Amino acid sequence: MAVHGPAMTDVARLAGVSHQTVSRVLNGHPNVREQTRLRVRAAIAELGYRPNGAARALVTGRSQVIGVVAQNTTLYGPASLLAALEQTAAEEGFAVSVGSVRNLDHGSISAAVERHLSHRVAGIVVIAPVESAGEALEHLPKDVPLVTVDGDPSRPVPLVTVDQVAGARAATQHLLDAGHRTVWHVSGPSDWFDSVGRIDGWRQALLAAGVEPPPLMPGDWSAASGYRSGQMLARMPEVTAVFTANDHLALGVLRALHEFGRRVPDEISVVGFDDVPEAAYFIPPLTTVRPDFDAVARASLQMLLAQIESGTGGALRQTIAPALVARESVAPPRH
Amino acid sequence: MAVHGPAMTDVARLAGVSHQTVSRVLNGHPNVREQTRLRVRAAIAELGYRPNGAARALVTGRSQVIGVVAQNTTLYGPASLLAALEQTAAEEGFAVSVGSVRNLDHGSISAAVERHLSHRVAGIVVIAPVESAGEALEHLPKDVPLVTVDGDPSRPVPLVTVDQVAGARAATQHLLDAGHRTVWHVSGPSDWFDSVGRIDGWRQALLAAGVEPPPLMPGDWSAASGYRSGQMLARMPEVTAVFTANDHLALGVLRALHEFGRRVPDEISVVGFDDVPEAAYFIPPLTTVRPDFDAVARASLQMLLAQIESGTGGALRQTIAPALVARESVAPPRH
DNA sequence: GGCGTCTCTGTTAACGCTAACAAGAATTGG
DNA sequence: CCAATTCTTGTTAGCGTTAACAGAGACGCC
Numbered sequence: 001m002a003v004h005g006p007a008m009t010d011v012a013r014l015a016g017v018s019h020q021t022v023s024r025v026l027n028g029h030p031n032v033r034e035q036t037r038l039r040v041r042a043a044i045a046e047l048g049y050r051p052n053g054a055a056r057a058l059v060t061g062r063s064q065v066i067g068v069v070a071q072n073t074t075l076y077g078p079a080s081l082l083a084a085l086e087q088t089a090a091e092e093g094f095a096v097s098v099g100s101v102r103n104l105d106h107g108s109i110s111a112a113v114e115r116h117l118s119h120r121v122a123g124i125v126v127i128a129p130v131e132s133a134g135e136a137l138e139h140l141p142k143d144v145p146l147v148t149v150d151g152d153p154s155r156p157v158p159l160v161t162v163d164q165v166a167g168a169r170a171a172t173q174h175l176l177d178a179g180h181r182t183v184w185h186v187s188g189p190s191d192w193f194d195s196v197g198r199i200d201g202w203r204q205a206l207l208a209a210g211v212e213p214p215p216l217m218p219g220d221w222s223a224a225s226g227y228r229s230g231q232m233l234a235r236m237p238e239v240t241a242v243f244t245a246n247d248h249l250a251l252g253v254l255r256a257l258h259e260f261g262r263r264v265p266d267e268i269s270v271v272g273f274d275d276v277p278e279a280a281y282f283i284p285p286l287t288t289v290r291p292d293f294d295a296v297a298r299a300s301l302q303m304l305l306a307q308i309e310s311g312t313g314g315a316l317r318q319t320i321a322p323a324l325v326a327r328e329s330v331a332p333p334r335h
Numbered sequence: 336m337a338v339h340g341p342a343m344t345d346v347a348r349l350a351g352v353s354h355q356t357v358s359r360v361l362n363g364h365p366n367v368r369e370q371t372r373l374r375v376r377a378a379i380a381e382l383g384y385r386p387n388g389a390a391r392a393l394v395t396g397r398s399q400v401i402g403v404v405a406q407n408t409t410l411y412g413p414a415s416l417l418a419a420l421e422q423t424a425a426e427e428g429f430a431v432s433v434g435s436v437r438n439l440d441h442g443s444i445s446a447a448v449e450r451h452l453s454h455r456v457a458g459i460v461v462i463a464p465v466e467s468a469g470e471a472l473e474h475l476p477k478d479v480p481l482v483t484v485d486g487d488p489s490r491p492v493p494l495v496t497v498d499q500v501a502g503a504r505a506a507t508q509h510l511l512d513a514g515h516r517t518v519w520h521v522s523g524p525s526d527w528f529d530s531v532g533r534i535d536g537w538r539q540a541l542l543a544a545g546v547e548p549p550p551l552m553p554g555d556w557s558a559a560s561g562y563r564s565g566q567m568l569a570r571m572p573e574v575t576a577v578f579t580a581n582d583h584l585a586l587g588v589l590r591a592l593h594e595f596g597r598r599v600p601d602e603i604s605v606v607g608f609d610d611v612p613e614a615a616y617f618i619p620p621l622t623t624v625r626p627d628f629d630a631v632a633r634a635s636l637q638m639l640l641a642q643i644e645s646g647t648g649g650a651l652r653q654t655i656a657p658a659l660v661a662r663e664s665v666a667p668p669r670h
Numbered sequence: 671g672g673c674g675t676c677t678c679t680g681t682t683a684a685c686g687c688t689a690a691c692a693a694g695a696a697t698t699g700g
Numbered sequence: 701c702c703a704a705t706t707c708t709t710g711t712t713a714g715c716g717t718t719a720a721c722a723g724a725g726a727c728g729c730c
Contacts, residue, residue, distance in 0.1 A: 005476075007686055018710050023688060031707055053454040054392035055686035059715050063389060065432065065454070073421070079414045086408070086435050095450060097400065097432045100421045115430060119388040119400070141340075223616035248613055255616045278583055281558035281590045283618050342716055353680045358718060366678055390716035394685050676727075684719085691712085698705070 006047040015043035026051060057120055065095045066304065067116030070127040071104050075221065076247075076276050077194075077291070078127055081149060084297030085125060092305060097121060104128060109136035117144060123304040125149060129192045145307035147300045150194055158307070159317040160300040162291040164194055167322035168201025171243045171271045171289050174324055176209050178269060179332040180241035186217040186229045186253060188245040198245045198273060219249050226252025233268070234260035240268055240333040247272035247279045250286055254329075258283070265331035275325050285327035295320045341382040350378035361386060392455055400430045401639065402451030405462040406439050410556065411582075411611050412529075412626070413462055416484060419632030420460060427640060432456060439463060444471035452479060458639040460484060464527045480642035482635045485529055493642070494652040495635040497626040499529055502657035503536025506578045506606045506624050509659055511544050513604060514667040515576035521552040521564045521588060523580040533580045533608060554584050561587025568603070569595035575603055575668040582607035582614045585621055589664075593618070600666035610660050620662035630655045 012019040017036060024032050025040040032040075043049070057063035066089050070078050086096045097119065099112035109128065113136070116124055123145035126137065134152035147158045175183045185202045188195035199216065206213045217232065219225035226249035233239050234257050244250040250272035254264060262268050264284055272279060275290035299318045347354040352371060359367050360375040367375075378384075392398035401424050405413050421431045432454065434447035444463065448471070451459055458480035461472060469487035482493045510518045520537045523530035534551065541548045552567065554560035561584030568574050569592050579585040585607035589599060597603050599619055607614060610625035634653045 009686080019686085020688080020711080021709060024709090027688085031709090033708065036708080050449065050453045052393070052686050054389045054398060055715090056688075057389035057715095058387070058393050058686080058717085059688045061715075063454075073418045074411070074415050076409070079409050082433075083408045083435060086433050087437075090434070090450075095432050095434065095454060097430050098417075098421050099425070099430065100418060102422075114385065115425075118385045119398075119430060223613045227616055248616075251613050252616045255618055255620075258618050278558045278586050278613075281562055281583075281587045283590055283593050285590075344716080354716085355681080355718080356679060359679090362718085366676095368678065371678080387716050390685090391718075392685095393687085393716080394718045396685075672730095674727105674729090677725085679722100679724085681722075682720090685717090687715085689712105689714090691710105693710080694708085696705105696707070699703090700701105 006049045007052070008049075011040065011043045011047055011049045014047060015039045061120065062122050062308075063120050064093055065097050065119065065121045066301075067097050067099060067113075067119070067121040067124045068127065069099050069101065069109060069112045069116070069124065071101055071129075073098065073100050076274055077293070080293040081127055081297060084294045085301065088294075088297045088301045092301065094122065104130045104133045106132055106136045109133050110139070113137075113140060117141070123147070123308050125300055125304060126151065128152075129194050130189075131191050131193075145304055147304045147307075149296060149300050152193060153317070158303050160296055160303060161317070161319055162194075162296060163319045163321045164197025165201040165204065167273060167289040167291065167324075168198040168243070169205045170201075170322075170324045171273065171287075172202045172205035173209075174287070174326070175241040175243060175269055175271060175330060176205065176211075178241075178330055180269065181333070182206065182211045182214055183241045183243050184214050184217065184233060184239055186219045186226055186233075186242060186244040186249050188249075189220050190218060195245055202243055219245065221246055221248060223248045223252035223255070226250060227256050229253060230256025231260070233257070234262050241270075241330075242268060243271045243273075245273055247274045247276045247282075247286060247288055250279075250288070250329075251282060254282055254284075254286075265329050266334065269330040269333075271330060279325075280327060282329070284329050287327045287330045288325050289322045290325050291322040292320055341384045342387070343384075346375065346378045346382055346384045349382060350374045396455065397457050397643075398455050399428055400432050400454065400456045401636075402432050402434060402448075402454070402456035402459045403462065404434050404436065404444060404447045404451070404459065406436055406464075408433065408435050411609055412628070415628040416462055416632060419628045420636065423629075423632045423636045427636065429457065439465045439468045441467055441471040444468050445474070448472075448475060452476070458482070458643050460635055460639060461486065463487075464529050465524075466526050466528075480639055482639045482642075484631060484635050487528060488652070493638050495631055495638060496652070496654055497529075497631060498654045498656045499532025500536035500539065502608060502624040502626065502659075503533040503578070504540045505536075505657075505659045506608065506622075507537045507540035508544075509622070509661070510576040510578060510604055510606060510665060511540065511546075513576075513665055515604065516668070517541065517546045517549055518576045518578050519549050519552065519568060519574055521554045521561055521568075521577060521579040521584050523554060523556050523584075525553060530580055537578055554580065556581055556583060558583045558587035558590070561585060562591050564588060565591025566595070568592070569597050576605075576665075577603060578606045578608075580608055582609045582611045582617075582621060582623055585614075585623070585664075586617060589617055589619075589621075600664050601669065604665040604668075606665060614660075615662060617664070619664050622662045622665045623660050624657045625660050626657040627655055 008019045101108040129150040217229040230253035272288035275288045279286040343354040436443040464485040552564040565588035607623035610623045614621040
């Protein structure tokens with residue numbers, strides 16, 4: 001490797017100015033003569049000079065990097081969020097450093113945050129959809145800008161979240177509106193706030209309609225667990241409508257129903273959550289709820305940047321409403 | 336924000352040593368008295384001291400960060416790769432900074448790489464599955480450790496790649512072995528090396544069996560395009576076996592076949608590629624080819640670390656063989 | 671007992687940048 | 701036309717760390 005690139009002083013020498021003037025040009029400082037500015041820019045171009053982020057970070061105490069802590073970035077939700085976050089950050093001139101963790105326990109999260117802190121990131125976004133993550137965040141230094149996404153609504157931490165409750169309510173209501181007596185729910189893992197919120201919304205919609213919620217079918221986001229729940233649901237003749245906590249669960253349910261010869265939507269209607277790109281090509285095309293990940297990313301980054309600039313650590317929160325996407329997996333019940 | 340954490344000198348003062356001794360303890364330098372080492376560790380713990388990565392990067396000229404350039408990190412392949420890379424990197428004490436780009440054209444890639452370089456990353460992994468990416472890499476400074484994943488096999492750049500050709504050959508052969516006369520192929524975008532390799536493998540298998548390959552059905556990785564191809568395939572009675580370049584294309588094909596009443600696998604067999612977690616829950620469960628993303632990540636990181644440590648920029652390449660996963664979407668043809 | 675050789679620790683000088691101050695040149699106002 | 705401003709540039713001092721050297725004891729050996 002060896003050959004280090006040119007430094008600011010090299011540019012300065014070539015342009016016949018002091019390194020400080022180069023610094024001023026680089027940082028868009030106003031009081032630089034136009035002619036000088038051009039000379040400096042030319043020198044920068046000629047040498048292929050690239051400012052050293054480490055040096056800048058050292059002296060300013062803060063790098064142009066945002067740390068993201070996430071668990072399983074292969075899941076559709078987190079992956080989309082991460083991608084959106086990265087895009088948005090890039091537009092603001094920030095790089096994104098990922099620190100994914102295997103488990104969302106206290107230790108793992110703290111460790112990931114520590115790693116970010118030792119790199120002196122400008123701020124941290126925690127995609128921390130579970131209980132234990134919230135705890136870990138309580139013990140963090142208070143002076144680092146931090147935003148949680150899909151985190152614990154009951155904690156005094158800046159939070160951006162998809163309105164799980166509203167989404168689930170809409171999904172359930174959509175099924176009730178179609179004429180179904182009640183709606184069954186295949187949920188996500190119980191320690192995820194996403195799950196909790198979706199269960200909540202489902203319950204609310206049913207109770208508002210005067211219906212006692214049927215027993216919950218717990219799942220773990222995977223098609224496999226949806227399949228297991230589906231096998232049970234398929235055997236219960238009274239089931240006519242199912243709301244699953246995500247699209248992959250729905251896929252498993254659809255598959256089980258198909259195997260048992262229960263036709264969707266003729267006999268049973270199904271609604272998912274997430275609107276993965278493939279949902280429109282399930283058999284049948286899946287009615288689902290689409291969270292706006294871009295909006296979530298934009299909101300969280302904005303919140304984070306506000307903290308970074310102001311230095312205050314306000315505990316705002318912002319909720320992004322998801323939209324129902326109607327497709328063919330819902331129909332009125334046959335009587 | 337304000338309050339900066341303690342620095343090395345603070346630790347040194349508390350432990351009653353010089354800051355250099357603290358540095359030595361931190362870097363595991365051998366010549367430190369055990370007693371001193373303990374005193375320093377105690378002081379570090381007491382102050383909650385965290386080394387400043389920026390300062391370290393400045394003086395060593397290299398940070399413990401690996402830059403990753405990728406395009407669409409919401410696609411299953413890239414997302415899995417990224418996650419695996421991040422895991423592996425973390426185990427080696429490296430953080431991962433993502434620089435995703437909208438388009439894989441020359442400019443975007445260069446810009447992403449530049450961003451990484453200005454942060455003085457230790458090395459760069461480019462997940463660059465298209466032609467134009469390869470070009471961009473040619474004009475990069477030669478002195479930065481770099482590994483491409485799924486890149487251009489014809490370029491003299493360190494490369495780790497899934498053996499697309501072998502995977503496609505296995506998939507096609509699997510269908511031929513089941514008794515099918517020929518195999519149709521729904522491909523990915525033609526500028527992706529993944530696509531090209533898979534097309535190649537498919538052709539090879541057919542030609543080796545003495546079969547003239549039928550016309551290619553071009554797609555773009557999405558279920559939507561698979562659906563469009565599926566609609567055409569469904570109308571052609573002579574089609575009995577289809578190999579799609581990924582599982583989402585297969586999903587679209589399955590859906591189209593289902594709509595046209597063509598039963599899978601009774602009338603038509605389908606094989607995908609990727610083995611997304613949901614593939615086992617398609618209707619019917621999809622036979623597919625599973626690339627080992629962990630292995631790819633491990634291999635690329637190893638290659639990168641070797642370059643970082645040795646300082647040489649060898650042009651190795653490594654190919655990871657994928658495995659066929661047989662499920663129910665393949666059966667012998669009816670005659 | 672003197673002298674070379676370890677082992678341990680401290681001192682000093684970078685790394686490349688920004689912030690703070692200083693100072694000369696240009697401009698303004700009376 | 702001179703003093704008071706404003707614009708433009710340069711000089712100096714760190715930021716927190718590692719590297720290079722230097723020095724003080726402890727130890728072994730002839």
